[in-house]
Every structure is written in C-alpha cells, then in structure tokens.
Amino acid sequence: MPTFVALETDIVRRLQNGGTDANSQKPERARSDGQGTPCRHCLKNVPAGEDMLILAHRPFDTLHAYAETGPIFLCADACERKDPSDVIPEILEAPDYLVKGYSADERIVYGTGEVVATDAIPKKASEVFRVPNVAFAHVRSARNNCYLARIERD
Incomplete structure (x- = not known):
C-alpha cells in the first residue's frame, strides 16, 4: 500500500517561526474559515478561527524546470506532524485529485499523471509505482495543481 507523507517538521517550524518561503518571502498570515485550508503538516484543515x-x-530538493512551486497552507501555530500512513489523509476531501509520479532526479515521469477519484488514489499510486523509474509521487489538487502530500512506496 502506498504511504502518504506530510511535510517535514523542521521545514514547517522554520516557516512558523518567520522563515521565508520558496519565493524568499515571509508567509502571509490569515484566519481560517475551517474549509479548504489544508495544512500540509498535520494533514487536517486549519480549524475555523485559527491563524x-x-x-x-x-x-523538491533541487531547482530545475520540473520543480513546481505553488501556494500551500500551514497551521500558524505548532501542530503535530501526521505520521506516514497508508490511510487517505483527512485533507483530501474533494471528489478527485491529480496523482503523478516523479523520478529520483525529481522529474515528472510522463504518462503517470491522472486525475482520479479520491478513494482511488491508493490504487492509482500503486499503478504509478509499477513504472520502473518512478521514485515517489505527489497528490495535488485536480483544479489548481496545488501540492497536498507526497506518496512513497510502502
């Protein structure tokens, strides 16, 4: 079974403590309405009324043409990192998502990307991992391509 992996705590704590993002900017602060605000660390929606x-x-670890950058949300206060798990994360509440595979050198493996129903993500990820040069996969928003979680082989 593929494993869903949240952002590493050291990355998240640096950002929560005022560190800069991928664009060398300090994160914006906002108040959550509790819906559509998936924290990529605890893999839960930021609760309504919370910063x-x-x-x-x-x-991605390196800069290259395939190193996609995009917006994400995090809890403003320290939250507990979701342990790697084969259970579909709580934040995946839309009807479908994009799953696509990447090689060890972080390049998209063409032919692996597909929008699938949320409950079909584990099956699709297993299929992606049968492609010989796929090292890991991402689950991303089917509508906005926002990164949600990494998927690793079990």
Missing part, C-alpha cells in the same frame, strides 16, 4: 500561513512551497 494560518499562506506561502509558496516547492516540494
């Missing part, structure tokens, strides 16, 4: 951070994130 959240809005920032640019690039979930």
